[in-house]
Amino acid sequence: MRSRPRSMERQPSYDGPTRPFGDRLLGAAAFDVSTYEELEADTTATPQAALVVALVAISAAIGASQAGPAEVLGRLVTELLGWLLWSGITYLIGDKLLGGTATWGELQRTIGFAQAPGLLSALRAVPALSAAVEVMVALWKLFAVIVAIRQALDFGTGKALATAILGFVAYVGLALLITMLAGGSLPAGIST
Numbered sequence: 001m002r003s004r005p006r007s008m009e010r011q012p013s014y015d016g017p018t019r020p021f022g023d024r025l026l027g028a029a030a031f032d033v034s035t036y037e038e039l040e041a042d043t044t045a046t047p048q049a050a051l052v053v054a055l056v057a058i059s060a061a062i063g064a065s066q067a068g069p070a071e072v073l074g075r076l077v078t079e080l081l082g083w084l085l086w087s088g089i090t091y092l093i094g095d096k097l098l099g100g101t102a103t104w105g106e107l108q109r110t111i112g113f114a115q116a117p118g119l120l121s122a123l124r125a126v127p128a129l130s131a132a133v134e135v136m137v138a139l140w141k142l143f144a145v146i147v148a149i150r151q152a153l154d155f156g157t158g159k160a161l162a163t164a165i166l167g168f169v170a171y172v173g174l175a176l177l178i179t180m181l182a183g184g185s186l187p188a189g190i191s192t
Contacts, residue, residue: 021048028052028113028144036151039109046105049112053083056118063124063133082171087111089170090149094163100153110148117141 019027019038024045027035039045057079061072087108094100094107117140124130142164150160 018042018045021051024048024113025052025116025119028110028148029116029140031144031147033147033151035113036110036148039113040102040106040152042109043105045109046112049109050080050083052112052115053079056115056121059119060121060124062122063130082175083112083115084108085174086167086171089174090163090167093166093170094149094153094155094159097166098153098155098159098163100155100159100163102152102154106152107149110152111145114144114148115141117144 019035024035024039028039039049054076057075058072060079061075064071064075088104090111091102091104091107095102117137120133120137123133126133146157146160146164149163150157153160153163
């Protein structure tokens with residue numbers, strides 16, 4: 001773990017070695033610390049992180065079997081907005097509340113690439129694999145996000161886990177609030 005002063009100015013772009021997009025995907029999925037450190041520092045990688053999230057959304061829509069164009073578009077918008085919201089919540093909790101050192105952009109990049117295991121979600125279209133793939137992908141993404149949070153915020157795994165848990169609770173709460181304000185129905189078992 002490296003530490004840097006909070007007042008240190010961020011560089012406009014990363015000047016170290018950069019891996020090709022595919023290598024970054026594989027590195028993020030393999031919990032490779034150096035990949036997450038590179039993504040944290042490379043301010044030009046944010047569009048790539050958005051691309052990962054978009055590709056995962058398309059894969060998830062394909063895995064939902066009868067995904068038509070409307071569902072693919074809906075998943076794409078939901079995943080991209082969810083990624084921005086999750087990154088922002090994680091930034092506020094990890095940086096402002098728990099004393100990590102990161103920018104929202106650093107968390108966008110690392111958390112975006114941590115979604116890479118979700119590319120396997122298309123395999124849910126195979127009925128015999130659907131449940132196993134869903135569980136495997138969810139757990140894999142969870143572990144990757146914890147590594148992403150830990151590396152971006154420059155603190156230990158315990159604080160990364162605490163940030164993820166607190167962030168998840170806040171994220172779900174905000175999602176429910178937005179659903180209610182938009183006139184949508186709440187999931188079964190939740191009432192106002």
